[in-house]
Amino acid sequence: MVIEVYNLSKLRLKYGGCVFSSTEVAPSIQQVDQTFGATHPGIYDRERHLFLLNFRGLTFQFPVEPKFEPRFAGGLGSLQFPGGGSPLVSQMSIYSGSSRTATEAPPMPVSCFGGQVYTEKCDVIREDDVTKGVRLHLLAASDTHLGADSEPTHLVREVQFGDSCQDVATLLGAPTKVFYKSEDKMKIHSPFAHKRAASRRSDFFFNYFTLGIDILFDARTHRAKKILLHTNFPGHYNFNMYHRCNFDLSVDPHSSIINTTTDGVHIRADTKWESVCGTLKPSSRPVVLNRASTTNTSNPFGSTLCYGVEDFICEVRTRR
Structure with a gap:
């Protein structure tokens, strides 16, 4: 079972007491990284031009224009954007487990x-x-x-x-x-x-x-x-x-x-x-x-x- 959120601008979301998405806080890559901390290097999908940042039970998708493609295996640090800006979250997926592809519905408490x-x-x-x-x-x-x-x-x-x-x-x-x-x-x-x-x-x-x-x-x-x-x-x-x-x-x-x-x-x-x-x-x-x-x-x-x-x-x- 996967819960997908496509428009974070309509929600106020926080993790560990820190707001990472609201009308005042834009859910950028830097904001997500600051809120959730370190994780494995992100994955760049060249076909869909998306950068995927995965945490346990959570995946963020960021749209990336082809001209800003990261170097292979460069990860988050290789993303370069003009004016110091960064893309905002286009989709957030919530699931049970460490991987979205292998997720299963958790047992009822x-x-x-x-x-x-x-x-x-x-x-x-x-x-x-x-x-x-x-x-x-x-x-x-x-x-x-x-x-x-x-x-x-x-x-x-x-x-x-x-x-x-x-x-x-x-x-x-x-x-x-x-x-x-x-x-x-x-x-x-x-x-x-x-x-x-x-x-x-x-x-x-x-x-x-x-x-x-x-x-x-x-x-x-x-x-x-x-x-x-x-x-x-x-x-x-x-x-x-x-x-x-x-x-x-x-x-x-x-x-x-x-x-x-x-x-x-x-x-x-x-x-x-x-x-x-x-x-x-x-x-x-x-x-x-x-x-x-x-x-x-x-x-x-x-x-x-x-x-x-x-x-x-x-x-x-x-x-x-």
Whole structure:
């Protein structure tokens, strides 16, 4: 995750009590060097005519005219400008780590958990080409007295198909919300849909927003029959409702759903469908999911495609 600031003139910024950018203080190279102290020699990008000054978690970009190009490996000291002036910061990047190219989003501080439990990763349990359930690696606050150096408690919980709603509540705690299905919109695809009588009972979901999962229970048996894992990608209909569930669905290389010689397939939250559809045997024609209803007749994010592969379904966001 990178935060980029393009116009420092609209901000008042200071570091260590020293202001380096405001309406009165121009963010020049000398001002940045004076505020942040010594660092490694800057890097000059000859293609973009930019001078990059890097600190841990922070990068400044300065525009440099070609006629003032520094001598190779000359660094900051080789920059010569007329009248003793110097360029101002054109862009500031803030990130976690020592390098922008290798940055990763920092873990959430335990003090921000707010009594909630979060998913670190999720392993999909499969045996003999059959999906059994999920193994959740959870993070929770360890105590009520949380400091800056507090470490989360690591928990492992397994939810399997056929578990009762009491079993799931015992393993994961009370759901954030319980949602009752008003109708089954997929029943038209069943060959016996015309023989199914209207039920007075409704299937229901346990929604766990911070875990990034939903669990569907049968209306009659009250046992789990479907588990939804959310990736929380921008542009999806449910974006920003769920935390991302970093799942890993591993398909054995000897599985019957693999149609090529391979070492197996891993489907993760950031996997592109094009990278796995040539290896797996999905349904030839996907189901188009529009997510339009009487209360929301226009979906600005467009439809998604649902591909069935044996006993699991992959929802794929179409490019627009």
